[in-house]
Amino acid sequence: MNFANTLGKVIDISHSNLEIASRINAILNIVSGDLLFEEVLVYTLDKDRRLSCRFMNRSSRLFDLLNDYRSHVGEGVVGTVAQKRSPLFFTSRDVPPRLGCLFYAGLDDVLPRYRVFAFLPLADDSFLYGVLLAGSSSKEAISSDEKVVLSILSRELGGILRTYDLLLSSKKQITELATLSELGRILTSTMEPHAILENIALITAKTLNAWFATIKLDLAFIRFDGQRFTSGTIASPMEGQVLDLENEALRLGQPVFRTDARIGEGSSAPPLFLFAVPIVAKDRILGTITLCLKQEEQRDIADDQGDRYLVNMIANYISSGLENVLLTIKLRDALRELGDAQRRLIENEKMRSLGEMMANIAHEIKNPLVVIGGFTKRLAKTARLDENEGRYVDIITKEVARLESILNEILNYVKEAPLLFELCDINNLLDEILYLLASDKTWAHIKITKEYDAHLPFALCDVQQIKQVFINILMNSFEAMRGKGTITVGTEQTTSEEKPFLAVSIKDSGGGISPAVMDNIFNPFFTTKEKGIGLGLAISNKIVTHHGGDIEVKNKPGEGALFVVYLPSQSRTTKEG
């Protein structure tokens, strides 16, 4: 046997640029062929320092049997070799070696076939990387020359494994760096904030091969549509667990995890690993990033070096970037508000100049109209008209009256009357109005329900104008119900920004406002009614706004409309007061 030849081949291969697993496999095959071992296997150390059988020669039969089992350092023959870092050799005269510590099903039948075994540590001066196992059925013993060859081989294999380790850890570092640089790119991009957060979740989930990754913002100070950004899906049974964990991470200000999360109720569902890390900026916690991993990954997470380190790093990394994103949102909100204010200003300005124009036109039209209408009436009185002519004159008169009332309303709308404030008992006022309206026979089939707050404070208002408001809204309800239905009028006390208000709600069963026109109902001259003018709500809104109040519409299409009028109230003024 030419050992030098064998070693030459081995060294060639170990220095080749074949892929590492292929190098090891090739070497094992050479050893098997040249030194006549049917079994040449390599155990390597896992991250948690347990030995498992990872590489084999082509003809190995034991590999499949040994492959399932992992042994601790110090456990069984393989573990002992690893621990002592010295080789062990067995012949058929020795007690058959127990390869691990436990009994291998099936191994007992196979082992007696082999007559010699060699176990050698794969190590360099400082580290142990694994164990080489060689077994033969044709040898009686292992010669000292063979032992030397095997020990040279094992050093060579150890070297390859070391490279392998280095490669793995540098791969990991590359992944980390790639992840961080990808995150950095996203955090500094001009994407919409929610897109940024979604992308962070996505990258985190992808890098860590997670079921899902979810970022939850915990920010009262910022308005943000949806405070959660998730990549993957959070199965609904898990939502509660995720929330709990997030809250705990927020409360403690440090990472927390649990290993018993489950997607389903049944025990068949494998337990999952949930891991929540707070995202901490300079002076506050911005939120959490939570991951759900399969249990195999848990081993990494549980030790401080592995993915958990990566998650922490990601959380740290995004927190500073996130602050910028949040500031951007705040800025954007502020800008939007500014824009809104500006638009309102322009709108007001437009309305005002439109109003002035309308007033001028109305002025010019009113006098001729009075003349037309007035003389038409005189014609009707003095001329002898036949039936048709009489009808025409009648029509002219009616149309003139309509135009006149439109012009009057325009001018009422345009010109703002100064308010005449007085203390007003709104419940009383409503009673008065409802009595007035309901006494008309067209209201015969309108049911009126009152839900008053008996202790309603006074409102300080221009009673005539506020009366107009309620009449407008009630008339709209009446018109919407086409003669039949229920109007519910209620009053109650509320506050807005700590100031006392009273709320008058008027609800009808008139089918509501079609969503298509909803945005327009307060616009002057918007109407869906044949005979409407479209000033009712425009005027009402103006009046209420002048009072420092507000009108709110809650619409239920198909059912009815609810108008709520908010008016500032006297805080503790009672009716007696």
Next chain:
Amino acid sequence: MEQIRILLVDDEEHIRLLFKEELEEEGYSIGLASNGFEALEMLKVGEFDLVVLDIKMPGMDGIQTLNEIKKVNKEQRVILCSAYGEFKQDFSSWVSDAYVVKSADMRELKDTIKNVLGV
């Protein structure tokens, strides 16, 4: 019984014509003026039980005319009759005895005239 005399002041000819015909039908005797100066001149030379005064007029408007009239004769009864109600908010219009918004329907004006004259 002596006829009640009303001075009608309006810059629009057709309004004057319409009001004159309508009010004469009610039995009043009508004098006409087309602006504030003319009205003040006519009040100097003749007596009127009532002035019906338009507001929007070129030169001297109705409110100014009203004040001039009242300066001369505090007892002179005046009804402001404008196309619009907006001048109701003008304090200086309050010295008038009534305020009527012009309309093709003359009933309000006629009722108000009766009220002010107390007939």
